[in-house]
Amino acid sequence: MKPFNHDSGGYAFLGLLVATVWAIPLAVFLHRDAHGNAMELPRCGEARSLDQVRAALEEQGGRTILGLHSAAEIGGGRNTDIRRCAATAVTADRNVTIGFLIGWHDRRNGIPFWTGDGL
Numbered sequence: 001m002k003p004f005n006h007d008s009g010g011y012a013f014l015g016l017l018v019a020t021v022w023a024i025p026l027a028v029f030l031h032r033d034a035h036g037n038a039m040e041l042p043r044c045g046e047a048r049s050l051d052q053v054r055a056a057l058e059e060q061g062g063r064t065i066l067g068l069h070s071a072a073e074i075g076g077g078r079n080t081d082i083r084r085c086a087a088t089a090v091t092a093d094r095n096v097t098i099g100f101l102i103g104w105h106d107r108r109n110g111i112p113f114w115t116g117d118g119l
Helices: 008-030 047-061
Strands: 067-073 082-090 095-106 111-116
Touching: 047 067, 047 082, 047 095, 047 111
Parallel strands: none
Antiparallel strands: 067 082, 082 095, 095 111
16 A cells, blocks of 8 residues: 655645636636626716716815716717716706716726816
8 A cells, every 4th residue: 555645735836836827817807897898987977977976076065966967978089098078967056067087096906086077
């Protein structure tokens, strides 16, 4: 009968090597959205975008924003790093059209930023 080989260091190295070979394609796969496309900026009319813009407007202007509607991308083009958007902000005393931008703060990690006009 052969004795059992206690070379666990070799097996650990082999396991790490196999894990590394599988981790690279997995990281590329996970960096894509559910449809397999590369990361994409949020759209102008998405709830996440409108929530960010509403919070910023309320913080800047000290007014309560009752609603944001008719959000649309303006000045479209092939630039996938910036979205130029316009929306109508409703306050207690007026409706005003505002402009805002959505861009990449950190494209690699999928973190966008929002910036734009105040009231």
